[in-house]
Amino acid sequence: MSLERPDEREEETAVEERSADEIGELLGDNVIGREEHINAPAYVIRPDAVQETLSTLKSEAGYDHLSCVTAQEYEDRYESIYHLKKYDDPTQEVSVVVPTDRENPVSESAEPVFRTADWHEREAYDLVGIEYDDHPDLRRILLPDTWQGHPLSRDYDQNRPQVVTLREHANPLQEDYKAGGQDSDTMLLNIGPHHPATHGVLHVETVLDGEQVANIDPDIGYLHRCEEQMCQNGTYRHQIMPYPDRWDYTANMPNEWAYARAAEALADIDVPEYAQVLRTMGSELSRMTGHFLALSTFALDVYGDFSAIFMYGMRDREKAQNILEDLTGQRMMYNYFRLGGVVWDLPEPREEFFEKTRDFLEDLPQALEEYHDLISANEILQMRTVDTGVLPPEVAKEYGATGPVARGSGVDYDLRRDDPYGYYDELDWDVVTEDGCDNYSRLLVRMREVEESAKIVGQCIDLLEEWPEDDRTIQSNVPRTLKPDDDTEVYRAVENAKGELGVYIRADGTDKPARFKIRSPCFSNLQTLPEMSTGEYVPDMIASLGSLDVVLGEVDR
Amino acid sequence: MSSDNRPFITDDSKVLTDTRDARMAGQGDRFNSKLREAFGSSPFILTKFDKFMNWVRGSSMFMLQFGIACCSIEMMHTYSVKHDLDRFHAGVPRASPRQADVIIVPGTIVSKFAPRMKRVYDQMPEPKFVVGMGSCTISGGPFQEGYNVVKGAEEVIPVDIHVPGCPPRPEALVYGVAKLQERIANGESSPVTVKPYELEQFSDLDRDEVVQKLADQIDEDDLVMRYNWSDSP
Structure with a gap:
């Protein structure tokens, strides 16, 4: 932990704790x-x-x-x-x-x-x-409105036919398409689900008053591919681990950790320290790939620029992906974690891998300098992002926002430090926060987090290089078939690139979970969009959406 | 021509004739591109018009900027540095379907999105081509057993080229696009597929239990897509 902020640590330990009976x-x-x-x-x-x-x-x-x-x-x-x-x-x-x-x-x-x-x-x-x-608006959120039955209930028949409507959106300029009756001057505008600025298949229904957003309703569920059902149908040991990679598909590896952490707590599995270092390194490299993509698509949204900055971001992402490919054998869907460790050791020859990673880390400060020149120091971008999409910290907490979105609002919350797992608490790094609460701060948080991730990766590389040869256990002994005790329940979260990714598992004594629930950070973060955008201009709404950095695979699961 | 003849450098008057001679004689790669081969030495070509059009279509494809799921990240990598699909005459992503020839379907299609994708496809001008990217567009991939997942893009729109993988590497996508170009240039059309899921008016549906139940919720003129999950593979 960093030595820079001793007071804060003291403050945190001073948080009043009540016993369960109290x-x-x-x-x-x-x-x-x-x-x-x-x-x-x-x-x-x-x-x-x-x-x-x-x-x-x-x-x-x-x-x-x-x-x-x-x-x-x-x-x-x-x-x-x-x-x-x-x-x-x-x-x-x-x-x-x-x-x-x-x-x-x-x-x-x-x-x-x-x-x-x-x-x-x-x-x-x-x-x-x-x-x-007493719920203000209880209607379906992930499935279409006309869906019959509730798919995760016990008596649901998956084979029954369903009818899904495609509501024809008439010309929004027509008289009858004005939201709020004949007299109003507002107009309904559908943004998405197929739109370059929505980062996937998000549908945002906006009511515009002139160029300002009068009302906004994000409509999700266009990528609801039943991740929870898939995990409930898989066995703990091997069949679930490939799916977490596909939740947040821009920064995949920390997701695997969410499942691993929950399942390891559930079945009481230890992880060798060497494997923890490997996990930490992989996750941080992966977090960098996620932030590079967030950065380049944010520039894409704000400048509408499909060339320069986007290409710079992809260049660096490609480098990080190459290192991860060497480590795991896959470009994106790493499937690297196993319960009780990781699937394999560093690639041989190790020196080559260390050298390649160090090269990448060495080039990084210069690359970030370029980003600052291109993006954050650019006046146009500053005009577009400073003081737009303001999210005060109290509101962020109210909505359960986490990750860079919360940290951009000055909420000092990072599970890697506050609820330590892996090897994070042994390493020297800082939690990045910005007090601006606007789109610009969220961008800055991501850019600075890349530096912190690089610090962590560098330290992991040093550790791995020096690690004693006879202690390189990558997996602990885990039974071939895991059957956690009946009726044990666990909820565990990790910090992925977007925030707090939690997994709840209830075991029923078989080798498959009885209930598998994913707490997605993007799901909670996206809820803050109306707070940030109501009353602002449409382009600022697009910038806010970009700065939230939602990944629809994780929002819809 | 003598071997020590150096065109472009010596005196100006000879350059023109030398260049022409070199073209006609077929010397040096520089003058013998595929294009030159097709054109021959004369500025005229004789070909069938539709053959020419096929060649043009294959050589200048406008892709639709269309991202669905994980595969779209690899698709973005294919468009950008290192892989650069632009080198293969297929790199300009268009945001509007009305300007695009090719739609790459990069990801899992779920019940709520299928009608939208059909609509986007319908908005593209003819002739249009579809590249299905990843296992999900082939069969639903890892999510095939999901209650909400359409078992492949072919259920909704006809697909010309399938690129397997989860997700496919950018190289694989480039190969898929190159294959599509080859097919277009050869004038092969995609096989006509029977599509189980079509958009239709709600009033045209069979009056079974589900439809009766929804009758007062859905306008008769609304377009709907009916999923018969038990019939899909």
């Missing part, structure tokens, strides 16, 4: 039972006391980060689990379990307490079928 007392009569999840104590509460419980936890116990909402169906009940954390110390966790009966699955919405619950609960309604009382 929290139980605080919640009083609303608690009807206790469970023990591997990561946190869980309180079973009455379905009509969700708001009261969560606001008590938020205001009195300091749990201000609703990380994830998991919904699932048991034989005899439905269950929503609210995973709460603290922004100041994410190791303090608590889960709130809300059971509802099968006949009438209705529980109270958490949306009035945490804004982020809005989309999470819509997803729970969409995929599992729990309804939330």
Whole structure:
């Protein structure tokens, strides 16, 4: 850890921690039972006391980060689990379990307490079928509106036919296409799902007043390819690991860590230290590829420039990909992690690999200098991005924003430091934050994070070079068939390129998970788009979208 | 011509004749490009017009800038430095389908997106060509068993060239595009495929249980796509 900020560390350790019993007392009569999840104590509460419980936890116990909402169906009940954390110390966790009966699955919405619950609960309604009382806008989010049934519920028949509409959007200039009646001067504009500026298949319905955005509604689900179902159909040991690569497909390797971390906690698997160093190095290289892409596509959005900056970004991404290809054998879908380690050691001859990586790291400062000349020092870009898309830190927390989006708003939150895993806490690096809260700060955070990643990779290379020959174990002993104990539940998160990527697994004693839930950082980050863009100009909305750096594969899963 | 004759450098009057002679005699690679071979020594060519058009089409393809999923990242790499699809006369991504000849389908197609993709494809002017990139556009790939995943792009639009891989390397995509150019230049058309999923008006659908249920939600004139999951491969 860096020596530069000793006061902050002290502050963090000073975050008040309450014992599980104290929290139980605080919640009083609303608690009807206790469970023990591997990561946190869980309180079973009455379905009509969700708001009261969560606001008590938020205001009195300091749990201000609703990380994830998991919904699932048991034989005899439905269950929503609210995973709460603290922004100041994410190791303090608590889960709130809300059971509802099968006949009438209705529980109270958490949306009035945490804004982020809005989309999470819509997803729970969409995929599992729990309804939330007092929710402002409970409709399907990932699947089309006309979908029949809830695919992750127990009695869903996958073979039943479905009808999906393609609503014809009439000419927006026609009289009847004005949003808000005949008298208004607003116009509805559909951006996406096929649009160069939406970074994939995102559909943004905007209502414009002149050139300003009066209302905005991101419509997602155009890449909902059933990742959770796929993981529930796979066995722990080998069949799940290829999928995380495809969640956030710009920076793949940290995603593998999310699954590995959750499953290793669930099955109590140790990872050799040597493998942890390899994992750390791979993940940071991968994070760099993600940030290079974010940078180059952001420039693409703001300048509309498909040549210079984009090519520079791709050039450096290509270099990092080459190193990772040497390490893993794949350009993008590395599939490098295994439970209990990694799949293979450094490529031989090692010196060549070290040299290649060092060359890359040596060239990096100059490349970043070029980026600063081209992008961040450019007046046009500054005019476009400084003080546009402002996201105050309180709002960011309210929406559960994490990663560069939160750090660009001055929220000092990075799981690599605050909830350490791998080899991060042994290395010397800093968490980057910027206080601007605007599009420019988010861009700067990413650019500076590339430098930090390079620092980490450099240290890993040194460590790997010196590592004693007889201690190079890359995998611990893991049983061929993993069967974690029945009814154990775990929620574990890692910091991927976009923020806090969490995985919830419930085991049922078989070799496949009974419920696999992915907490995607982009999903939460994208929710802040209306906050950032309402009242701004359309091009600023596009810049905000670029600075959020959403990857639709991860938003929709 | 003597061997110590050095065109371009010696006196100006000879240059023109030397160049022409070199072209006619077929000396030196510089003057014997494929184009020159086709043209011969005269400034006139004799060919069938459609053969010429096929050759032109294959040599100047405008791609649609169309990203869906993971494969689109590799597609971007194919367009940019190092691989540079532009070298193969196919590098200008157009944002509007109305200006594009070729659509590369880079990723998984899900139920909500299939009608949109069909619409984008329909907006492209004829003749149009489709390159399916990655396993997902062949069969649904790793997500084939998903409740929401269309089992291949061919269910929705006809595909000329399939590039397998998850994702395919940029080299593979370049090869796929080169193969497509070869086919176009030879005047081969894509096989006509029967597409199970077509856009149709809601009122034209069979009145079964699902349709009855949705009747009051969907306007009769709305375009819809009906998925019969049990019939798809």
